[in-house]
Amino acid sequence: MFENLKAQPADKILALMQAYKEDPRDTKIDLGVGVYKNAEGVTPVMRAIKAAEKRLWEEETTKSYVALAGDPAFSDALIALVLGDAVERANVAAAATPGGTGAVRHAFEMARMANPDVRVFVSDPTWPNHLSILKFMGLPTISYRYFDNATGAVNFEGMLEDLSQAKKGDLVLLHGCCHNPSGANLNLTQWQAVVDLLLKTGATPMIDIAYQGFGDGLEDDAAGTRLVASSIPECLIAASCSKNFGVYRERTGLLMAVSQDASARKLNQGTLAYLNRQNFSFPPDHGARLVTMVLTDEDLRADWAAELEDVRKGMLDLREQLASELQRLSGSDRFGFIAQHRGMFSRLGCSPEQVETLRADHGIYMVGDSRLNIAGLNKTTVPILAKAIIDSGI
């Protein structure tokens, strides 16, 4: 039977990760997969997570099942982190999922259950796995203009023009902050314009928020998501804890469905639990429990927020360094957008051939669309990258 299988295309980001591992050059620089690394190239376990883990080991008395939608305390804590007091807790249905990707997949499933003809509007570009999952599910996608390679900024007019084609029953996928892969984000005035347009079209927003705290801070990074959740009758929000809590391999995410009233919430809650049961039954608990412990303990939370803030500022410093080094070498401001972008990624806007030259000639690994992971750099490698960019004619 299995001889009938067709080979599937490798995920570009994960294939790059593998190619980097296999490269014997000791000067190689990994700017590929979206994993935070400190100046020593290490992805640390955050201090508060480590402390929570120790406490959990001492206190946990059972590994029995928790609940289909995960521990309600995790939902409460993460809803509060993402949504603040933008909406009534009673109107939010939520289920823990294996990572943010699990939440994304469920959100698409839920939209299709509600409307078998759903069309999903996705930014051009978007995280490649959004497209891959949508293709796998056979859902029609419509891309809307988002990133302008020429300016390194959002093509906001184009975005609004394309989104005006959406209609009731469509899903519009937005990145809550730190847009992946471009690094270019909406300001709050632009979020408001998107909200107004969505209200006009009747389309349902879905927000993927995977980098809260990596851009302008925990509160600012959630501002657009909160605006959407408080202004539009219904929305879906897929949140990931992989990056901001550094619990990548624990697969810790939450899907939230925000509605207008408690009876809609009940239906949504049942649907989310059903989706968990059909796909994997109970969601992973370990990472969710650690995150809950950190968010509900004053000292752990303060320490986590401080460490996250250091991570964020470190990435901002690297952005500024890289932009100014490129300005010095190129004698122009054309790379100024790198300092304006937020989060882990920036898209350089160069060709796949130039990305390949950087890899082949300089051992610099970035995703083929010219997305670079800022956190893969340090003070020593910034000038090396800047020189390689200029030497490659970018």
Ligand code: LMR
């Ligand atoms: C990325 O975009 O590199 C991360 O979200 C990791 C992944 O799974 O692709």
